[in-house]
Amino acid sequence: MMSDLLQLKNISMHFGAVSALEGVSFSVRGGEVVALLGDNGAGKSTLIKIISGGLKPAAGQLFFDGAERHFQSPHDAKLMGIETVYQDLSVCMNVDVVANFFMGRELTKSLFGIPVLREAEMKAITESVLRAGGTRIPSVKVNAEHLSGGQRQAIELNRFVHWGGKLVVLDEPFAALGVEQVRRGLETIAHVRDQGIAVIIVTHNMTHAFDIADRIVVMHQGRVAGDVQTSETTHEEVIRMITGDAARRPAS
Amino acid sequence: MNITRRTIGGLALGAIAALASNPAFAEGKGKVYFLIPDSGGPFYPTSAKVEAKFLEQIGYELTVLDATNKSDLQLNQLDNVINLKPKAIIVAAVDYDAIVPGIEKAKAAGIPVIAFDREIKSTKLDFTSVAGTLEIGRIAGDETIRLLKERKGAIKGKVLQIMGDPGDSYSISLGKGFAEKMTAHPEISVITKPTPQWEPTTAGSTAQDQLLANPDIDLIFYHSGYLASAVVGSLEAAGKKPGDILCLDGDGDPGGLAQIRAGWQQVAVGAPMYAQVLAVAEVLDQIVNHQPLKAGTYQILGLKSELTEEAWGPNMKIPGNVVTKANVDDPVHWANGKVPDVKVTPLM
């Protein structure tokens, strides 16, 4: 069994007098999809913000890739290979797929000392990465605005994988997507996992969680109310955890 | 002409407020206010400065208010000034209609009102001192005829008239006076083009295009010397030499005088600013004392001027100066910036 890529130990977080997280321990392995479930206000957003460097925990430890980390900003976390994908937040609709794919990492050559884009090369790389990732789009020269939400998400995921990401947090990845797009999205996530990448999916949709996740973690009132292998639980049990009527922790 | 009469909306935002005011004489006769329309160009600020100097000689203290080309602001200024009970108010109106209610209020308060450079014909005034734009246009027409006759041996040819802003009353009257003279000579064809907002680049482009479409243009009459530099720039770019095309302006702005000196321009017909200003100073005592002015012909700075009794009161019309290379340095031209050192003496 692979060791944990990310491990949180006894994380607590307070906003003034309000306690958002209380002694949360949580872990993900490489090549594992974990679904993070819970009602609004259960602490999911706070938890993923801590993971991606957006918030600093009041107490507790965060281990990533074999060492304790203290992320000062999302940029820190990103440098380590952690990224949060919000729907369309990291996509520029007004430029083509290639430009989105290479955003901030453009390949250039020097022409009389002026950096010039290596457009053909970037196009070829984008095409091959998307093809390998199983993403179907009409042309990589088409602007992102002409793509479906699912296609854009796939591009973001492929981009993440290509640039050496290790842990991706997907925040409500299937909101506002059609049935077919959800199916493709699930395929893409499976593809990402198969490359040894850890995936955390924050969702309200239990069906999606059961479809894709290897493990389900349920938050309730700032605590972990359940942490179970998908194969060893049922919809009913997870619902009881979400509503606070049951709690189950791994035996370890 | 002077850029100041132009519609340069919002242009004067930077240069505002009282431009000239002199300490009152110990035995001062009181305060006079001068309401100028704008300071977008040198004409009105200079007029005001010179007027202050002349009035100081005869014991009045002049305060200048700039309306920055806003007729409503000028009306407010007039209302405020009335409360200060000055000896007289001189107005160069932003708008000759909008200012009338204010003038009537001043008259009701017993304060004499003098119109400067811009005629106000819809109410009775105590004095009006104008150059007569229409007249300047006529003189420009006569000069055009003279120049064409000298150049071509006959009164014929093609003239490009570059107007100012098509909505500017100065440019419109100038064009009217010019047209009067031109219609008498059908052998002269006139092409007229506007320069919205008196923007010189536009005038330069107009000249450039017209020279290509009408290579036989003999003379260019631009309504202001302010446009001279840009028009001459186009002539130069088109490969012309000084004198190839005759040039003429209709306001005696320093820009035109510079081109006369450089040989590009032959004639400027200018507003006789110093005489206009002096005329006001030389009748002020009488106006303040409510003594009648006698109609007739007067010499003001050597210019033969007509004082007539019009529906809007006594009207002093001073003819425009014709500036040529021969007299371009004459201090009588306001554009030369040499205020004449004259003693202000009552005109009558």
Place this chain on the structure above:
Amino acid sequence: MAVADNRDVPGRQSMTGFSRTIVESILDNVVWLILFVIVTAFCLFIPGYAQVGIFFNIIEQATFVGILSVGLSIAIIAGQIDLSIESTMALAAMLTATLVSTGELGWGWAPTPIWLVIPGTLAVALTLGALVGLVNAFLVVKLKINAFIATLATYIFLRGAVVAFNGGGAVFGLPQSLRSIAVTRLGGIPMLAWLTIAIFLVFSFILTKTPFGRYLYLVGGNPVAPFRAGIAVKRIAAWSFVLSSVLAAFAGWLLAARTSGATPNLGLGMLFEAFAAVVIGGVSLKGGVGRLSGVFAGVLLLSAIRTAINLLSMPPQYTQMIQGALVLSAMLLDALKTDVRARYL
């Protein structure tokens, strides 16, 4: 997995991709098409229009609005707006003219050799532009004042500065060496026309081929995405202001040479022409969209129309109404374009 689907439809996909490309390129270049049609019509119906000299005039007279439009496009593409360009241009012209004018208001700077006035005044003008750009950038990027309001303020302030500079006076009498920029022809084509074309080519290259140009589009499209990708979003926005101001100052420097001086109202109204050209050229005011080739066509279109009005015999009072109507129709065209795009692409 989806790889199988991918092989399923390549034929159909490249078809739609191909026809989309064609329709897109027609929509993108529709301004050039209109320019061609209108100029042809003018040539046929306006006496004196159909000659090479007139075409040179059109390009030469497009210089100032053209260069302003390049700067304005850069600012707008980056999601900003710069209303101050016209005043910056006028102030740069006034400064240039005053520096070297031998007239009454000029300072008569005459270095030896005299051609040094060219690099000298250019350096002064461009420095002025850079300073204005930095002030705008400071107001908008640092103090987070709305760009429209901030640059409106600098627009008014700088125009006031132009008026106040010489107490409302006009400056004339520039040395011949500086004038030569506007008078010289290179290969029979006016120097100003060459410069205008060069500016458009250089900045087209920067916008389409360099990472900086790419970042301008990214920042204008969705500033969050490039920020998350580690791009210095604020610095890009600041550069867009500096570039638009420096370009405006360059236009002012040329304008002083062209009009052989400077007046307080120099260039008045060119801001609106630049806006019209930019919008006609297909630059979206929402940011992130547009190409300079379209803007160049827009600038030439306005210049061609102005020249036509100059040559037409019609009462001068109608000039501005015609220009206004044309700008409005260009806007409608733009709306139509968006509609076509939304419906068929």
